[in-house]
Amino acid sequence: MAELADLARTAGIEVVGTDVQRRSEVDPAHLIGRGKVESLRELKLEGEFDLVICNEDLSPRQQRNLELAIKARVLDRTEIILEIFAQHARTHEGRLQVEAARLHHLLPRLIGAYAYDRQVGGRRGGVGARGGFGEQQIEVERRRIRKRIRDLDREIEQVRTQRHQQRTGRRRAELDTAAIVGYTNAGKSTLLNVLTGAGVRAEQKLFATLDPTTRKLELPAGREVLLTDTVGFIQKLPTDLVAAFRATLEEVTEADLIIQVLDLSSPAVEEQAETVEEVLTDLGAADKPRVVALNKVDLLGPSSRRRAIGALSVRYPGAVAISATNRAGLRELLSAIDHASRGDAVPLEILVPYGREGVLAELRKVGGVERTEYVEGGTRAWGWAPRHAVRRFETFSKGALRAPGGR
Numbered sequence: 001m002a003e004l005a006d007l008a009r010t011a012g013i014e015v016v017g018t019d020v021q022r023r024s025e026v027d028p029a030h031l032i033g034r035g036k037v038e039s040l041r042e043l044k045l046e047g048e049f050d051l052v053i054c055n056e057d058l059s060p061r062q063q064r065n066l067e068l069a070i071k072a073r074v075l076d077r078t079e080i081i082l083e084i085f086a087q088h089a090r091t092h093e094g095r096l097q098v099e100a101a102r103l104h105h106l107l108p109r110l111i112g113a114y115a116y117d118r119q120v121g122g123r124r125g126g127v128g129a130r131g132g133f134g135e136q137q138i139e140v141e142r143r144r145i146r147k148r149i150r151d152l153d154r155e156i157e158q159v160r161t162q163r164h165q166q167r168t169g170r171r172r173a174e175l176d177t178a179a180i181v182g183y184t185n186a187g188k189s190t191l192l193n194v195l196t197g198a199g200v201r202a203e204q205k206l207f208a209t210l211d212p213t214t215r216k217l218e219l220p221a222g223r224e225v226l227l228t229d230t231v232g233f234i235q236k237l238p239t240d241l242v243a244a245f246r247a248t249l250e251e252v253t254e255a256d257l258i259i260q261v262l263d264l265s266s267p268a269v270e271e272q273a274e275t276v277e278e279v280l281t282d283l284g285a286a287d288k289p290r291v292v293a294l295n296k297v298d299l300l301g302p303s304s305r306r307r308a309i310g311a312l313s314v315r316y317p318g319a320v321a322i323s324a325t326n327r328a329g330l331r332e333l334l335s336a337i338d339h340a341s342r343g344d345a346v347p348l349e350i351l352v353p354y355g356r357e358g359v360l361a362e363l364r365k366v367g368g369v370e371r372t373e374y375v376e377g378g379t380r381a382w383g384w385a386p387r388h389a390v391r392r393f394e395t396f397s398k399g400a401l402r403a404p405g406g407r
Contacts (some may be wrong), residue, residue, distance in 0.1 A: 003235070003268075004055045004077065010207070011083045016049055030069065031062045037069050044072045053080055057236075060109045078105060078238040084207050085241065093159050100152040101240040103145050110138050110145075163250060175366060176341050176386055177226045178217070179252045181280065182261035183272035184232025187295040190324040191261060192229040195334075200229055207232055212251050219338045220331070222364040228255065233279045235271070242282075253283050256386075257341045258290040264308050264321070265299035273315065289343045291336045292319040298326050345384040350396035353378040359396060366392075 005015045021036050030037050031054060040052065051073050052066065058076040066074040075083075082105060085098045180188045184207050189200045196215035217227040228251045242249070252258070260276060262269055280286040294312060297305055309321050320336050322329035345367065352359045360381055363369055367385035374380075385393060 001055060004053065004080070007077070007080045007084065008053055011080055011087065013051065013053075026056075029062065030065050031056060031058060032066075037066065040072075041070050044070050051075065053077070057238075063109065077236060078240070081207075081234070081238055081241065088207055093156075096152055096155050096159065097241075100149060100156060101238065103149050103152070104240040105238070107142065107145055107149075110141055160250070175216075175224055175226050176256045177228065177254065178257040178259050178337065178341065179228045179230055179255035180259045180261060181230055181252055181276060182232065183263065183266075183276055184234050186232065186261045186263040186272070187324045188229050188232065188261050191259075191293065191295065191322075192227060194324050194327055194330065196227055198229070207234075214251075217337075220334055221338065221368055223338065223368060224365050225257070225337070225341060227259075233276050235275050237279065249283055252280070252285050255285070255288065256344075257337070258285060258288050259337065260290055260292045260316075261295050262292065262312065262319075263296050264294045264305070264312070265296040269308065269312070270315075273312070289340045291333070291340045292316040293329075293333055294319050294321045295324055297321045298323040298328065342384070344387045346387050346390050347382075347384050348390070348393055348397060349380070349382050350393050351375070351378050351380050352396055359393070363393065 001018050001020065005018065008015050019036075019040075021032050023033060027033055043049065049072065052070060052075070054066075054074065054076045056076065057078050058066070058074070063074055063076065082098065082102050085094075086102065089095045089098045180192060182188050192198050192200055192213065192215065196217050198213055198215045200213050212228050212230050214226055214228040217225050219225065230249070230251055258280070260273075262273055262276075266272060277286065292312075294309060297309075300308060305321075309319075313319050318336065320329055320333045322333050324330075348363070348367070350359070350363070357379070360369060360372070360379065363381070363383055363385060366389045367383055369381050369383040372379050372381045
């Protein structure tokens, strides 16, 4: 419920109260019991509120019945999240994905919008507003929405193709890729900014960043990886949004490494970690190499910090405590990223002719050079490279085998 209040405030809504009802089963007509419906209606008549938000997804029937009974606009959790996404989408891609999700959610609710308009009257504006439709207009509107959804699906598929081409281009650069994931407002964008100078918008709001950003990150030994900030996760992430944002979420499924950011200062950090685990499992990315960053340690006192780190380190051995805002723990985090991203490393021994030292610079960029030795034919080097980049150094490996003393 606290998170629902945060969602409402992020959408620009003033929260004036909350209420919880415990029931053995959901009322199929109203979600909540009739007594609770009547008490809400009385509060509405007293002018206490003009909008009700439910923390569960409502069926079109439940939403329509609640609006008619309470005489107020009723939204569910999905509609609030959709509203926030609509407000925060900045790029053409983001707007396409949000519009598709909203239309998929709206389509079965058109009859409810019409009934509410006939009973209460007037067109409404603001968050989650829906206009009324005449009975014949409903079918016209349904056809229009279905056509728009088809058009959006085609455009989103083009975005997906473009993203695939971009990833192919990155593979040609033969750099490993890492995706930053985490619960919304865990500090992912702030971390990307301090590590790469990306300048991504970072605010203390839920879903402040929707559009993925990729930047090069140079690790301490000089190797480079491509780091991508992704959309934040949340409990009960609407399925329409997951479907619409699949092109964006593929950045996670295609990454070589996952960097999971946890908000250590949140009282619900363990539940948030569980939500991220569930989403990663749904995306088929749970088994990828992973580095866990315990962010916002600066917001906790010494004893609280020790307890929180100790509890999460049981679940995530090797987790790194950081403060992205204060730049604390970043050296340890970079070292962990360097180590974890070597999972598919192949050892190399190469002989680089004098005058071709750029080859060694390339090896340091995509892999590592552990030691060198100057010999008659050039510089012999021992190091490693990701398996997908090994072919770039095959010619020099053969030279190393032929050189005097080669193995």
